Amino acid sequence: MNVSVSLEQGELSGLERVAEGRAATVPEHIAARLLAMGLVQQSSDGTEHGLTLQLTPRGLSFIRS
Numbered sequence: 001m002n003v004s005v006s007l008e009q010g011e012l013s014g015l016e017r018v019a020e021g022r023a024a025t026v027p028e029h030i031a032a033r034l035l036a037m038g039l040v041q042q043s044s045d046g047t048e049h050g051l052t053l054q055l056t057p058r059g060l061s062f063i064r065s
Helices: 009-019 028-037 057-064
Strands: 040-044 051-055
Touching (some): 009 028, 009 051, 009 057, 028 051
16 A cells, blocks of 8 residues: 655554554544544543554554555
């Protein structure tokens, strides 16, 4: 998959945190931008917190590149 996205340093750091399983540490405004770009998606984690972030195929492709 060819991913043509330009990320700012904070966005790249947030995407890396999601990939490492530390999505809870991503600032809300960064998470919103990553969601809007289609690099992450929200998923239910089965806890009272409700939603967590996970990489989309596009986000995974970006991390791998």
